[in-house]
Amino acid sequence: MLFPTPALTAADERVLSDVDRMRDDLRHQLQGRPAKWAGGLRKFLTADAVAASNSIEGFKVSTVDVEDLMAGERDVDVSDENRAETLAYQQMMTYIQTLHSVPDFAYGKGLLNALHWMLQGHRHTERRPAGQWRPGPVYVTDARDPSIAAYTAPGVEQVPALMAALIDWLNADDRSHPLIRAAMAHLHLVSIHPWSDGNGRMSRSLQTLMIAREGVLAPEFSSIEAWLGRPGNTWEYYQVLGRRGPTYRPDQDVSDWIRFNLMAYHQQAQTVHARFERSGRVWNALTEFASGAGLDERPVTALHDVAMAGRVRRTRYERSEALSVQQAQRDLRELVSRGILEPVGRTRARFYVAGRSFPEHVLDLARTPVVLDDPYRD
Known part of the structure; x- marks a missing residue:
């Protein structure tokens, strides 16, 4: 048995309608942006989701470091x-x-276990296997006292039948809104806890996959993993899951889980839109600065990374602009000689940060925080 999908309240419907509108607006706005600028935003959002989801599990890596690792x-x-x-x-x-666009796509045991192997294969052991259902019991321990089980997952003998039911549900169409189905899929999977480890990240990833399959926006613009990774939101995430009880009880109303996810969708959409707008203003301001300073437009890519992420590496700039090593080095040396950038570190570990002549008004634009609205508050 799986949790029944609750009916939406009038407030839920209003918030969901707002989310749909914001995501549709963003889709149209992205179509008019330069490909390399939009591509940089996609890479940042992917890195932010990876950093945030891993941070929930205790693996702390900054978004800019994740971007560098992703870039090799x-x-x-x-x-x-x-x-x-x-x-x-x-x-x-x-x-x-x-x-997101595979025409003959279907959910299945093989797909889910393959995704789990990608996530946990480097930790595979006989006692805690990756890519297959867990061989024994699994618990979520209390954050304040690891000797206390905050949640005990269904018995190992129940897992195959529960996962078969979930896969059938994933491949069916109950006519719920795709974002609501994605939220419910997250809850179903994290409650069953079918693997020995990695269940939280797998559940969040399944939600992202279902949003991607909806096809409105590229998945990196729709994932709520970055929102869930913010400390206050992570705490509330555990609280709303904890209200499900210490054992698997699917015969309960989960309206609060839907409301929590609608809040996440809405505020993440606000955050992405604000990042989009801020990034665009920074890009335009840097283009004007480069023109006024007699610079080629090409280094704007490097300057944009410094303004938005705090630093840039030569290899990242080189790949972004399809340059040779010599061209990238020459551009960065010129920016350093003018005091626009400042090098930090030596040889391969070197990166560049804003120098004394970096336009301060651009840094102010990049650092302006966004104020998020609570969509449930009148």
Whole structure:
């Protein structure tokens, strides 16, 4: 038995309508933007989702470090464990993003276990296998006292039947809104806890996959993983899951879970839109600055990374503009000689930050925080 999908209230319907409108507006706005600028935004949002979802599980890597790791940088100052977890999750998320338009797509045991292997294969052991249902019991321990089980998942003998029911549900159409179905899929999977480890990230990833399959926006613009990774939201995430009780009880109303997810969808849409607008203003301001300073327009890509992410590496700039090593080095040397950028570190680990002549008004634009509205508040 799975949790029944609750009926939406009038307030829920209004919030959901707002989310649909914001996502549709963003889709139209993206169509008019330069491909390399929009591509950079997509990479940032993917990295932000990976960093946030991993942080919920205790793997702390900044978004800019995740971006560098995703780009193949080796000299990133993170632990071996955090590097492995980041790259595994990024690999799985990249595959999920490619599935958004597969015509003969279907959910199945093989797909879910393959995704789990991408995420947890580097941790595979006989006692805690990756890519297959768990061989024994699993618990979610209390954050304040690990000796207390906050949640005990269904018995191992129930897992095959519960997962078969979930897969059937995923492949059916109950005429619910796709965002509501995605939220329910997250709840179903995290409650069944079918694997020995990685259940939280798999559940969040399944939600992202279902949003991607909806086809309105590229998945990196729709995932709520970055929103869930903010400390206050993570706490509330655990609270709303905890209200389901210490054992699997699907015969209950989960309206509060739907409301929580609608809040997440709405505020993440606000956040992405604000990032989109801020990034565009920074790009335009840097284009004007480059023109006034007699610079080629090409280095705007590097300057934009510095303004928005705090730094840029030569290899990242080189790939973004399809340059040779020599061309990228020459451009960055010129920016350093003018005091626009300042190098940090040596050789392969070197990156560049804003120098004394970097336009301060652009940094102010990039650092302006966004105020998020509560969609349930009149």
